[in-house]
Amino acid sequence: MSTPSGSISRNPLILVAGALLILSGILGAIGFMRVLASGAGLLEALYLVFALVVAVISLYAGWLVLHQDERGRSLGLVLAVAGLILALFSLLGTGVLVMSVLINAFVIFVLMTQAKEFA
Numbered sequence: 001m002s003t004p005s006g007s008i009s010r011n012p013l014i015l016v017a018g019a020l021l022i023l024s025g026i027l028g029a030i031g032f033m034r035v036l037a038s039g040a041g042l043l044e045a046l047y048l049v050f051a052l053v054v055a056v057i058s059l060y061a062g063w064l065v066l067h068q069d070e071r072g073r074s075l076g077l078v079l080a081v082a083g084l085i086l087a088l089f090s091l092l093g094t095g096v097l098v099m100s101v102l103i104n105a106f107v108i109f110v111l112m113t114q115a116k117e118f119a
Contacts, residue, residue: 014066014117015066020107021059022058023062024058024062025061028055029055031051032051035051077111080104084108
């Protein structure tokens with residue numbers, strides 16, 4: 001199947017990895033708003049700022065991955081490795097954390113094995 005001139009042929013694995021990074025950013029922003037609405041002290045406020053920055057970077061990395069930009073691949077790898085480590089440290093058998101481990105492992109796998117697809 002040919003692609004129109006000027007368009008990028010997209011690998012489905014890269015599309016899923018980019019979408020998962022964007023979803024992670026959206027969920028992080030939703031979590032930020034939920035905690036912000038419940039009221040927060042100083043320590044929680046610092047965590048919220050950090051969580052919001054990570055959510056925005058995740059959205060940006062996902063967008064760059066969808067456009068097969070090497071910067072997105074690098075940012076995505078850093079975010080996925082950090083998310084995997086945090087999820088493994090706090091893994092208590094809950095389904096959410098197990099899913100986080102699987103999602104981050106998938107993103108790492110795709111971004112490592114599909115490096116040649118990035119310009």
